Every structure is written in structure tokens, then in C-alpha cells.
Amino acid sequence: MTTNPAPSTIHIVDDDADVRDGLAWLLDSRGHHVRTWAQGEALLEHVRGLQGHWTHSVVLLDMRMAPLDGQQVFDQLKALACPWPVLFLTGHGDVGMAVAAVKNGAWDFLEKPFQDNVLVDRVAQALAAVQADMGANQEVHRLRYALASLSPREREVLDQLIQGHYNKNIADTLGITQRTVEFHRANIFEKMGVSSAIELAHKLGRLESRE
Template sequence: MSDDQLIHIVDDEDSVRKSASFLLRTSGFETRLYSSGTAFLREAEHAPQGCILLDIRMPEMDGLEVQRELNARGVMMPVIVLTGHGDIGTAVQAMKAGAVDFLEKPFEKEQLLDAIATAFARMGNDDHSGAARHDARARIDALSPREQDVLRGLVRGHPNKTIAYDLGISPRTIEVHRANLMGKLKARSLSEALKIAFAAGLAG
């Protein structure tokens, strides 16, 4: 097993660490487990390269704080954020800080493996970012002006009701626009839509 197939699992719940580790090991990955963000940070700068599965809700330091500290230290390993308490604002913060993906627990195996595949692709192919940006821009351009407005609201971390108020339309209409833009972007989740928006450089 090469180092680039290593997954660092950072979660304060023992059951989550063990179940995620079992899932990943049976899928061909090597894992290292950490019971807190501070425990991981003690080793991060000298740890072998790999992908980081980082829980949001942890004692001492939450996942977003750990992510900011990793960025400050120049630790460039890709991060997938995990949470059982997902909300738009948290997803936006994680993605703006460079997270590869944002998954809500309990997550599906296929969803996790897809996110990890994206993470390793990012590690191994710096030229991919230019192609990804071009593809993301093309998808954004296919949205109607109103759908782009709704997506900008999501990028700002706003819930549907706030976006509706800002645009002067009903929350139900926002739901329709949001469903349409998700379909046009071929995004299966909010995190996928946000990734496309950030890759395209869409400002909030």
C-alpha cells in the first residue's frame, strides 16, 4: 500500500473511527486514527501524505479550527469534512477553506469513496484544476440569471428563506430554482454544488 492511499480519520467518536476504518480498509486503503483534532495536529506536519477525514463537532478544537490550523501550517493534504450536524453555513466555511467535500453522517460508502477518489486526484494532478475550472464555469453559464442568484445565496451560506427575502420571491420559488440548478449542475448534494461554484470562482 503506497502512502498516497493513506486515510487519516479524525473523529472523537470511537464507533465512527472504527466503522470508517473498517469500511476503508476493506476497500483497499490504509488508515490512521485520531481521537481529536489536537491529537492529529501533534503529528500532522510529519505524517505521511494522505487524505484527511475530519469531523466537525469535536471537543477542544472543532473541525473548522483544525482545518484553519492545517492551512496556517502549510499542511496541504486534502480534507473531507464529516458532520452529523450539517448546515449550509458550515459547508460553506469548510469548502471556502479548501475542503474537497462535505459529507453528513451517516454517509454512504459510495459517497465517501467518490470523495476520496476526488481527493487523491487533486493530490496527483495539479493540472486538473484548470480543466475543472473550465468545466465548472461552463456549468454555471448554463444556469439562468435567477438560478445563479440563488446559487450565490447558497455560496454566502444563506438558507432558502433568507435567499427568498433578499431576492423578493417566495421560499417555494427558491426551492424550485434550487432543484433546477442542482439538476443543471449535475450536483447530487449541496457540497457538490458548492464545489462547482467555488471552482468557477462564483462570488457570493
Template sequence: MTAEPVVYLLDDEPDMLKALARLLHAQGFQAQCFSSAREFLAHERPDGPACLVLDVAMPEIDGLQVQERLRERGAELPIVFLTGHGDIPMSVCALKAGAEDFLTKPVNAADLLRAVKGALQRASDQQVERKEMAALRERLASLTPRERDVLGHVIAGKLNKQIAADLGTGEQNIKVHRGRLMRKMGVRSLAELVRLAERLGIPPSG
């Protein structure tokens, strides 16, 4: 089963952590608190929708550095930044790097809850996309080398006889390979196949 959505709270001010946790728990959110960036970065996160409410100004490793380290790890964790010292360039930098929102302290409860809901929705959407992509890659891996060759030519819009000429085989063989790859990829039309190939980053064959 998918883990329950969780909101990670990272702030070096204990009172702020407690206040944020109380607010989120009161609204039915599961929250986990961290008082240092190192502690959070070392934490093993379960596979489930999650977001991070992150203080910018912290000792040793600040919020923007935490964001950078998560990005380097390939962690798709939507971030809501909180700061009492933030300026416009800092917020622009955070948002350009993919932050969900950037709020100033003292934070308005309604603004925080709106941002957290948006971040968790984004996390949920990302998880669905990851599962879909994993399933597509499994389908692609089930193709034989010849079917992969035919796939590239099919999505280029070529006719069976053109593909046969390109690959040095008979048109009937191409029909068979084409039918099999369509079934394995779970599509019924060329348009569907082209869309899946685009998602998988498969280029048309010249």
C-alpha cells in the same frame, strides 16, 4: 520512494472511527485513526499523498479549527468533512476554505469512497506540482545574476539589441547569456520560457 497514500480519520466517536476504518480497509485504503484534534495535529505525517476525513463537532478543537490550523501551517491536506449537525453556512465555510467535500452522518459508503478517491487524487496532483516547482526553482537558482537580468528582459519580448541597450552591453553577450539561460531552464522556445517564468512568479522587466 514515495510513501503509500493514507487516509487520516479524525472523529471523537470511537464507533464511527472503527466503522470508517473497516470500510476503507475493505476497499484497500490505508487508514490511520485519531480520536482528538490535538493528537492528530501533533502527528508527524510522512511525505506522500494523504487526505483527512474530519468530523466537524468535536470538543476543544472542532473540525473547522483543525482546517484553519492546517492552512496556517501551509499543509496541503485535502479534507472531507463529516457531520451530524452541519448546516448550510458551515458547509459553505468549509468548502470555501478548500474542503474537498462535506458529507452528513450517517454517511453513504459510496459517497464517502468517491470523496476519498477524489481527495487522494488531488493530494497526488499537489505532490507532483510541488516536485515540479522544486525542480524549476533549482534550475532558476543555477542562473547567474546576469542571466537572471537577461531572463526578465527576454520574457518581456525584447530583442537582443534592445536588451543589450538596456543592460549596457554588447548584443553578442546577450546572445550568449540568452542561450545559456535557455539551456539551464530546459526550454527550447520563448513561449516555454514565458510559461515557466509565470509559474515561478518572475515578472517581465520593463
């Protein structure tokens, strides 16, 4: 029995309730599935909970918010290897920051006040792009998220593993017990979805080739 895929979602992040409700009504009326967030941290918690199993989504992100502003939320989304296109909503004074964010990987920005049809068209373009990208790169995004979720010690053990070192050698190099190495090794394999160091090296090699 097959299940229908989760619907594409537009995430609206704005601390102004009127703006959130207005955008939600507009996009819902055009047939989009919408979720709204009053703060960036709430969206980030949702993203962390996905654990790399990405849905087809686009983020409309206000630049001026508190306690985390739009740029800080965007930076954390990138750190989580979240592949969703981010479209910034900016006031006139934020255009410079929005342009810098686009150069740093954001999808686009719209300066307030914006025309409804322009916003809907940009969202549709971003959604089409993420659907095409994720269809081809789901595993790449999952691996990037898994790498981002590793602790600093797990990254050290991983670096030793892909060099072909044995547990005892890794323990001696890092100044930890062999049992601790085995513990970290098991966590790394689980997070990366592999069963051997060779499989891990192959997956990381394919990931590096896509950078």
C-alpha cells in the same frame, strides 16, 4: 537501491470511537491505508512532525469535536501549509459551517448519514487530486511550510535579506546585534533549504508566482 514510496493514507479524525472504527473498516476493506485520531490535536502533532515532507494523504474530519472542533483543526492545518484535501463529516446543523469551510479551501463535505459508496468515491477523487498536485508542487508546499515555521523575528530578517541588505544594516534597522542577525540568517537558510540570499530571493519569487 530505490525504496518504495510511503503508501497513501486516509486520516480519520473523529472523537466517536464507533464512527472511527466503522470508517476505518470501510476504507481498509477498499484497499486504503488508514490512520485514526480521536482528537484533532493528535493529527496536528503528526503533521508538525512531518516538517513539510508531505505524504499523499486525505483527511476525513468531523465538524463537532472537543477540545478543538473541525473548523479549528482545519484552520491550523492551513496555517501549517498542509496540502492534504480535507473532507468534512457533518451533522445537519453543521452544513452551513461546512459550506463556509469549502469556500475557504476544504475539499468537500458529507452530511451524516452518508452512503458508503459515496464516501469511498469522494475519498478516491480527493486522493487522486492530491497525488497529481503534490507531484507537480512538492517544492512549493515545502517552501510554504518553511515560511510558516519561521519566527516573527526570522520573518523580519528575511524581509531585509531579500531586499539585498547586509547584516550590519539589518542589525541597525531592527535594533539587534549583528551576531543575532547572523544567527537568524543561518536558521532561515537551513529552514528554507538555501545557501545564499540570492537563492532565497529566487525561491520566494517562484513561490509568489504560484500564489
